[in-house]
Amino acid sequence: MKLAGRDEFSIIGFLKSRCGSSECLIRGIGDDCAVTTIGPGEVQLITTDLLTEGVHFKREWIGLNALGRKAVTVNVSDLAAMGAEPRFLFLSLAIPDLLTIADLENLLDGFLSACSGYGITLAGGDTCRSASGLTLSVTAYGVAAEAAWVGRDGAEVGDAVCVTGTVGDSALALQQLFSGQTPEEQLLQRHIDPTARVEVGRRLAAGDIPTAMIDISDGLLGDLEHLLSASGVGADLKLDLLPLSSSFRSALTNNASLIDLALAGGEDYELLFTAPPSALPMIDDIAASTGVPIGRIGSIVERHSELKVYGPDGVIPLPAKRGYKHFPETG
Structure with a gap:
């Protein structure tokens, strides 16, 4: 019709x-x-x-x-x-x-x-x-x-922090569009036609694996901070464990500051979750069976809602803007 x-x-x-x-x-x-x-x-x-x-x-x-x-x-x-x-x-x-x-x-x-x-x-x-x-x-x-849904508020000290897929591609494509460039097709598709990780989410929840979970819409750090705040914990992330696509890594070699897009750019629509280290083999099995990479990027620590990212030389400054805000604060 x-x-x-x-x-x-x-x-x-x-x-x-x-x-x-x-x-x-x-x-x-x-x-x-x-x-x-x-x-x-x-x-x-x-x-x-x-x-x-x-x-x-x-x-x-x-x-x-x-x-x-x-x-x-x-x-x-x-x-x-x-x-x-x-x-x-x-x-x-x-x-x-x-x-x-x-x-x-x-x-x-x-x-x-x-x-x-x-x-x-x-x-x-x-x-x-x-x-x-x-x-x-x-x-x-x-x-x-009834017993198999996952909120943001259950992360526990010692948990692994994990993420599906790659981060930063959508934000890089958007930045290039704003600057008048034509993004690579892979980057552009991640921005205009993303994929929701439904099967991964269902498999994780059905296996009672995540202690807390959120999707990355506003940015990796911003959304992780929501999870940390709800759970009353902190997190240490390792910069070298961030999952980046080959297209993003290629752009990064010419402009190191682009790493902020992977940390805070948003619209990745990947799943960010915490889980006990003992569950990592089950997580690997889910990644293999669904074809969606899942990697550990850090750990949950005791500090209430405090987030640190470690680079090769120690703790790095966090981007000032760590998530999209529709109503930014004004002076």
Whole structure:
């Protein structure tokens, strides 16, 4: 089915015909509420996120299909960070007049494609006209066994600090875009079309491995500080253990200051978690079976919420900005 128009009911009809269903969805798009079921012994996990034109994205840097995919991923990544199985999404759109029917269909195609890839069902939402730019608001629901979800507040002294994948690629691509450069394709894809680590998160949680976990959206150090604060502990990280892609390492050889992007750049959507050292062999098994590298980058220590990063010559100064802030402090 093609999108017939930009009006609310055309969009609803298009999505209803394309969104699929789920055995846990009793009533989806078309009523005032969605009706879902939840199994015995399960808990429901709910997250929401906004993507606003001019704040989170520029349309000249990201295609609408990729934007639709990214809107799904950033929400599913939150579910992955707590070990949840993604179930349902709700999408609300504020649509500017300049967005054509073809544009809108491209956006929704990307959104629904990502839903299919993550096995999550679009169950409802809303649309309205925007007097300025495009805004996507997504709410995602997932489920986990009652005793198998992971928060940020359980890290214990002696735990290993681990991270999936690589860090810094998305931030490096964004910096290059801002400076008028064309990023390498691998870097650009990490920025415009990231991947949520759903299977890794579920496997870790099911194995009762992480003591605390968070996804890296605002930056490695900033998000780790959230975890440390919630757990009442500190951490020592080793700079030489940071997982960096070959593209990032190549750029780093020409500009050593780029390491701050790996430490604090954000939008990696990797999983950052703590676990007892005894669990490291199980973590290696999960990395091997999922094809997602997982590395230890440091340890949890006693200092309350204090974070130190060690370079070859000792403790290094931390970047002044260690995470994205929508409302930065002003004097």
